[in-house]
Amino acid sequence: MTRAQQRIAIATAVTAAMLIASPAFAQSSKIDAADTAWMLGATGLVLMMTIPGLALFYAGMVRKKNVLATMAQSMAATFLVSILWALVGYSLAFTGDGPYIGTFERIFLNGMMLDAISPLAKTIPESLFMIYQMTFAVITVALVAGSVADRLRFSAFLLFCVFWLLLVYVPIAHWVWGGGFLGSHGVIDFAGGLVVHLNAGIAGLVAAIVVGKRRGYGSENLSPHDLTLAVIGTGLLWVGWFGFNGGSALGANSRAAMAIVSTHLAASAGAFTWMALEWWTRGKPSVLGMISGAVAGLGTITPASGFVLPMQGMLIGLIAGAVCFWACTWLKIKIGYDDSLDVFGVHGIGGLTGTFLAGVLAVGALSASPEMPGGVSGLLEGNPSQVLNQLYGIAVTLLWSGALTFVILKVIGAMMPLRVRHEDEVMGLDVSQHGEALQ
Amino acid sequence: MKLVIAVIKPFKLDEVRDALTRIGVHGMTVTEVKGYGRQKGHMEIYRGAEYAVNFLPKLRVECAVASEQLDQVMEAVAAAAKTGQIGDGKIFVMPVEQAMRIRTGETNVDAL
Numbered sequence: 146m147t148r149a150q151q152r153i154a155i156a157t158a159v160t161a162a163m164l165i166a167s168p169a170f171a172q173s174s175k176i177d178a179a180d181t182a183w184m185l186g187a188t189g190l191v192l193m194m195t196i197p198g199l200a201l202f203y204a205g206m207v208r209k210k211n212v213l214a215t216m217a218q219s220m221a222a223t224f225l226v227s228i229l230w231a232l233v234g235y236s237l238a239f240t241g242d243g244p245y246i247g248t249f250e251r252i253f254l255n256g257m258m259l260d261a262i263s264p265l266a267k268t269i270p271e272s273l274f275m276i277y278q279m280t281f282a283v284i285t286v287a288l289v290a291g292s293v294a295d296r297l298r299f300s301a302f303l304l305f306c307v308f309w310l311l312l313v314y315v316p317i318a319h320w321v322w323g324g325g326f327l328g329s330h331g332v333i334d335f336a337g338g339l340v341v342h343l344n345a346g347i348a349g350l351v352a353a354i355v356v357g358k359r360r361g362y363g364s365e366n367l368s369p370h371d372l373t374l375a376v377i378g379t380g381l382l383w384v385g386w387f388g389f390n391g392g393s394a395l396g397a398n399s400r401a402a403m404a405i406v407s408t409h410l411a412a413s414a415g416a417f418t419w420m421a422l423e424w425w426t427r428g429k430p431s432v433l434g435m436i437s438g439a440v441a442g443l444g445t446i447t448p449a450s451g452f453v454l455p456m457q458g459m460l461i462g463l464i465a466g467a468v469c470f471w472a473c474t475w476l477k478i479k480i481g482y483d484d485s486l487d488v489f490g491v492h493g494i495g496g497l498t499g500t501f502l503a504g505v506l507a508v509g510a511l512s513a514s515p516e517m518p519g520g521v522s523g524l525l526e527g528n529p530s531q532v533l534n535q536l537y538g539i540a541v542t543l544l545w546s547g548a549l550t551f552v553i554l555k556v557i558g559a560m561m562p563l564r565v566r567h568e569d570e571v572m573g574l575d576v577s578q579h580g581e582a583l584q
Numbered sequence: 585m586k587l588v589i590a591v592i593k594p595f596k597l598d599e600v601r602d603a604l605t606r607i608g609v610h611g612m613t614v615t616e617v618k619g620y621g622r623q624k625g626h627m628e629i630y631r632g633a634e635y636a637v638n639f640l641p642k643l644r645v646e647c648a649v650a651s652e653q654l655d656q657v658m659e660a661v662a663a664a665a666k667t668g669q670i671g672d673g674k675i676f677v678m679p680v681e682q683a684m685r686i687r688t689g690e691t692n693v694d695a696l
Contacts, residue, residue, distance in 0.1 A: 366635040368628055427629050437631060474632025487631060 177268035183397035184269050184277055190388025191280035195287050196223050198385050202378025202440070203291050206433075206486050209370040210573025211295045213581050218294070218302055222287035225306045230279040238315045239265060239278060242324035246316060251275075265323070266395045277392060278322075282314055285341045289550075291486035292349030293356045295367075296570055299578045301563045308553045309348065313546050317344055321538065331531070332538035333507065333521050335404065336393035338448025338500040339542045346493020347543050348550040349484055355554045356563050358483035360570050367485075372432055379436040383412055386443045390450040400511060404450040407458025408443065411450075414459045415442020418466025426474075434470075437491060441469035444495035449503035452521060457506045461499060468498050497539055504535030585680040585693065586654045590645045591619065591673040592665040597643055603664035604647065607656055611696070612647040623671030642673060648680050650693050 200219035204212045226234075233252055240263075241248035251257060254275065261271040286306050290297070297305075320327040321334050334340060359367060369375065390408045394401035419438025424430040445465030446458050453461065473490035484490060507523030514520070522528040557563060564570070569577030576582045592600055597614065604612065618639035625638040649657050658675055666672055685695040 366637065367633070368630050368635050427632075429629070431629065433630055478632065490631075 175268065176262065176270055177396070180268040180396040180398075181270065181273060183401065184266075184273050184392055184395065187388035187392025188273065188277045188280055190385045191277070191284065191392065192223075194382050194385035194389065195219055195280070195284045198378050198381035199284060199287050200378070201374045202382060202436075203294060203375075203486055205371050205373065205375030205378060206369040207294050208367060208573070209583055210575055212370065212575060212583055214299065214574030214578050215290075215294050217299060217579060218290035218297075219287045221299070221303060222290065222306055223283050225303060226283045226286050226310050227279055229307065229310055230282050231275075234282060234310060234315050235275045235278060237311070238282075238318040239263060239274070239323045243319075244326040244329070245320070246325075247319050247323055268396055274395070278318070281337060281341060281389075282310060282318070285314055285337070285345050286310055288341070288345035288488055288492055289348045289352060292353040292484040292488040294485040295359045295574065296485075296564050297352075297356055298562060298565050299574075301557050301561055304557050304560070305352075305553060308557070309550065312553065313348065313549045314340075314344065317542060317545060320541070327538050327541060330537065331521075331534040333452060333503055333512075333531070333535070334448045334500060334538065335451035335503070336390045336447045338445075338496040338503065339538050342444045342447060342492040342496025343500060343539065343542050344496070344546045346489045346491075346496055347547045349488030350482065350493060351547050351550040352554060353482050353484040353489070355551060355558070359485060360567065362483045369433065372436075376432060376436055379439055383409075383439060383443060386412070386447075390447060394451055400451050403455070403511060406455045407450050407453055407461075408446050410455050410459040411442040411446030411462030411465065412439045413442070414462030415439055415445065415466040415469075418442075418463050419470045422467060422470045437473065437487070438466040438470070441465045441491050441495050444492050445469070445499035445502070448496065448500045449506060452503050452507040452511055452523070454508055454511070457508070461502050461506070464502065465495050465498060469494050497543075500535050500539055501532070504532040507531060585648055585683060585696070586651055587646060587648050587678045587680045588654070588657055588661065589676040589678065590661045590665065591617065591642050591675075592645060592661075593667065593671065593673060594641060594643050596665045596667070597645070599664040600645060600661055603660040604657065607653070607660050609647055609649055609653075609657060612645055615644045615646075617642050617644045621671070621674065640671065648683055648696055650696065 196219055200216045203219065204215045207215045231254055236249055236251035237247045239247060240250040257271055257275065263271045263274045266274040286309060289309065290302060318340050319325040321332060321340050322328060361367060386408055387405045391401040391405040394404055416435045416439040419434045419441065420430045423434040442462035442465045446461050449461055450458065469491050472494040473487045477484060477490055503523065505524045507521050509520035509522040509526055512520035521531065524532050554563060565574060565577055573582065590600065618641055620638055620640055623640065625636055625640060628635050628637055654677065661675055682692060683695040684691050
């Protein structure tokens with residue numbers, strides 16, 4: 146060995162020893178330009194899902210007299226939840242490692258300077274992680290509104306946003322993603338099958354039951370006034386979902402790419418399946434069916450997206466199209482609730498199905514990390530306990546979100562009427578709630 | 585003078601207009617209306633919710649014509665609006681007492 150080679154060998158050994166010996170050095174966080182760039186873009190994509198994506202998707206499915214009121218709900222959820230998230234929501238959801246709730250460390254974004262980095266996202270600025278998570282809170286609250294479209298008072302909705310964000314969304318986000326008891330128990334939810342979709346879905350179901358059916362449900366024609374808006378909204382949601390699921394990798398990496406591929410294939414398979422089933426059972430392949438299937442596929446792949454391979458994503462989309470079609474066209478009628486825009490049938494059932502399937506199909510190699518070399522394996526890789534973990538997460542989400550949504554609506558209902566007056570509902574919420582109307 | 589009111593299928597409007605222009609009827613009023621006759625409605629299905637659409641979109645074409653031209657007008661409208669399928673519409677005729685062109689003050693047949 147020459148002297149030069151010796152010197153290199155020693156230097157390498159010393160460096161390696163330092164890396165292992167010093168935990169502070171090993172865990173030191175450095176903002177990565179590529180990760181930051183991708184997450185900046187992903188944040189924009191997810192915000193686009195709510196405004197204008199969800200606003201258009203929902204507004205196209207209501208009657209013409211309720212279009213602006215429906216868009217107002219997406220718009221209000223966006224600004225109100227964003228403000229609350231910065232004031233207190235983020236801190237309670239994503240700081241500390243308490244099993245049930247976070248801390249007040251970042252209240253009013255206190256101490257979030259240029260160099261701040263969250264331990265939950267070590268290669269991007271904490272301000273970016275905060276606003277990325279904010280867009281998730283926004284869309285979850287906005288999703289719930291669809292089940293009670295056409296009849297909920299706007300003032301009651303605003304109060305609902307405040308209470309529901311702080312008492313339902315924030316705790317569940319903390320439990321699953323913020324270091325709480327579900328995440329540490331081993332429940333996997335890549336981008337929000339539990340936190341976003343099942344959560345919004347069950348809340349939507351409870352809200353639809355508490356608020357009651359639309360006047361004329363079952364007797365009058367309540368058909369969508371302009372499905373072209375809903376198709377545009379679906380397109381924006383679909384593209385935005387690349388940021389939703391791809392961004393949940395929290396970095397510009399292969400896992401993000403894999404999540405996007407699974408997501409796109411699930412959406413495609415969901416749309417195809419719903420269309421085929423509708424064509425077969427009802428005689429015509431409707432446009433509403435195609436877009437419903439696409440959104441069902443997207444919602445269902447969400448919890449599994451960073452844990453499964455593309456072909457499994459396609460399978461999940463296929464199952465999503467069938468299960469959600471069944472929920473919207475049979476289950477809803479059988480149980481007899483009026484979930485105006487099928488928040489439960491599409492997002493609730495989709496989120497539940499996807500969370501379960503993630504436990505069945507998870508491929509360990511996708512989530513392998515230095516801390517967890519084997520990654521998270523599902524039932525098919527010989528880990529049946531993952532399915533139990535997933536069922537545990539589903540049960541907790543259903544119970545907490547369902548029960549708290551009920552209580553919140555009852556409390557608001559004691560303060561003010563939840564519904565608009567009879568004549569206002571007939572006249573339409575655009576005029577009665579906002580003093581505006583489509584001509 | 586007579587007022588001819590024809591309720592027709594919307595896509596037939598241009599043909600009806602051309603037919604009337606050809607026989608010298610200059611001017612008509614068109615309104616979008618909904619209604620049903622023997623055609624009844626149809627079913628629409630939205631995520632499993634079935635709605636009977638009883639009122640179908642039609643166009644109501646009105647034109648005032650000289651009494652002696654009435655038969656010719658009715659034939660022209662009927663020929664142009666006909667598809668032979670159910671739902672082609674109907675033609676109604678009513679008497680008109682007076683007419684005036686506002687700009688010139690011309691009255692009755694001169695005003696048509």
